[in-house]
Amino acid sequence: MSVSIPGMEQAECIMLFGYNPSASHPIVARRIVKAKEKGAKIIVCDPRVIETARIADIHMQINNGCNVAFLNAFANSIVSQGLHDQKFIEEHTNGFDEWWETIKNYTPESVQHITGIEPEVVHEAARMYATAKTSIIGWGMGVAQQKQNVRTVHTIAAIACITGQIGKPNAGLAPVRGQNNVQGSCDMGMLPNLYPGYQKVTDPAAREKFAKAWGVPLERLSDHDGYKLTDVGHLAEEGKVHAFYNFGEDPLQTEPDAIDLARQLGKLDLFICQDIFMTQTTMLADVIFPGTSWGEHDGVFSASDRTFQRFTAAVPPKGECKHDWQIFQELSTRMGYPMHYDDTKQIWDEVRELCPTFYGATYEKMEGVGHAQWPIPTIEHPGTPDMFLGGKFTTPDNRAILMSHDWEPPTELPDEEYPLILCTVREVGHYSCRSMTGNCRALSMLAEEPGEIHIHPDDAKARGIGDGELVRAYSRRGEAMSRAVLDERINKGTVYMTYQWWIGKCNNLTLHAVDDRSHTPEDKFSACQVQAIEDQVWAEQRLEEMYNELKTDLASTAAAQDIEPGAVPASQVKRAMSIV
Ligand SMILES: Nc1nc2c(c(=O)[nH]1)N[C@H]1C(S)=C(S)[C@@H](COP(=O)(O)OP(=O)(O)OC[C@H]3O[C@@H](n4cnc5c(=O)[nH]c(N)nc54)[C@H](O)[C@@H]3O)O[C@H]1N2
Ligand SMILES: Nc1nc2c(c(=O)[nH]1)N[C@H]1C(S)=C(S)[C@@H](COP(=O)(O)OP(=O)(O)OC[C@H]3O[C@@H](n4cnc5c(=O)[nH]c(N)nc54)[C@H](O)[C@@H]3O)O[C@H]1N2
């Protein structure tokens, strides 16, 4: 994020683009409500009538998968109405003319059939965004989980630049992250192309610095980018990846085309999982390392807005569980590279020493409810709520590069056989792979298997589906049982599932198509069909059976693990595969 989350409250205009904070990030949602109370204009651009749409000044219920077409039209409207900031463009950006070469072809009128939005509404929203003193665009998975995700981000950034809605406090870009510490994993270099602190593995100076600090010969540190998570399955299949160490991730629940992925991961020679619960993925593992949970360890989380916060353990670890960092350290030592830290502070201080942007974020500064917001290059530095102030960007000439792209349709469009668009999202009561919230009784009372599929009443009627009935959803890849919710807040022709459910697993249906740069899967768009189930009594019983079977399997794998560590019998693997 270029802005800070508290700063959102001060903005005069907030545009949410494919982000549903009231379900996903209630704390951010509260800031938006407060901004509204202070008089901010709210624009929501989402194919659903999300909660924030109810307090929005303008809600544009765009068609799914139209992002780049819509944003190009929005940018076109800004320039056509003369709302761009000529001075900012001249002083702080490069490439305007080339950018306009693409954008000029996207009038709101010419793409209305793609976006579904009346041109006058686009013009009004463009005026609202461009003329406010400070505007923020917030986006989430409605942008990230699309084929054109990186291109969409370029387009959004260019819109902020041509209007000068960046480079001043409380105006700019708010791409929110997922979990409490997704930002932290990126900050710490858990990316295939970066060391901690956003230092490129391909940068010889960075490589030399880390090799020296870690006391290893230069050639032991890779000089090229590694593989991305979404590549692991097919690389295992092709025999290019033999071992996979999976840390805090349940890909068989959360990666697309999960049935195929289970088959691919079955080809690994060695599969290690490090988790705090049994999951469908740990069931496939040869070795499971039990880690401690957030209540049992301490460390530092980074929020989406680059804020480091310390957290402390509430209770001691149970049984054989170890802290994640201790597991890594012991493993490393046994593999011939002795590693020893006494505590997380020692690790953190090493991070600070090696990452100039984080240097001033000391444990002392983060004592109690203290925090530190990077870039924070010195001990005295107050931290940076707003980046790029004065229009100074992190390019060699400090000028932003304007980038534009043509719109491309999503990979798998609906057709006669699979006439519905499947869009997969979040819900308020459950979390990601549900290993954590699914083990919480209170939350299970709120929502339980097989989860819901939201369908427009017209689409339900055409299929003889009643509200609350169990249905069969299927695609070219697989199927899942789900419970229909008739919902007028979604657009006709699209169904919505959340990806939390094990029996109602939408990732049996989703498509493994990834953006060519980030390799993020296109979870927001694939084609499917939904079918009524005639015998609802049978379906309810079948649901119960499948759920109990899966829970029993998870428990028995855990028990087997106790007796015979590291040796999951082949029968176990087969069973796990038949469940997914
Ligand atoms: N309760 C709960 N909270 C969570 C999570 C959870 O599982 N449960 N998960 C966390 C994680 S990992 C993340 S990444 C965040 C994500 O938080 P969000 O970004 O809010 O995630 P989603 O609900 O997947 O998608 C956001 C919106 O994108 C819209 N959308 C779909 N297709 C399009 C499109 O083509 N264009 C546009 N403009 N919008 C579209 C959807 O209608 C949806 O409202 O939430 C986090 N918070
Ligand atoms: N169809 C569809 N699929 C999606 C999405 C979607 O919108 N649609 N969203 C995607 C997104 S944005 C995300 S971020 C992913 C999330 O997907 P995952 O990362 O797979 O799911 P999580 O539930 O966040 O957590 C993964 C595992 O971490 C474990 N864990 C929790 N705390 C700790 C710890 O301290 N140490 C260790 N070792 N393990 C721990 C949990 O028990 C859990 O099994 O899902 C993606 N999948």
Ligand SMILES: [Mo]
């Ligand atoms: Mo996420």
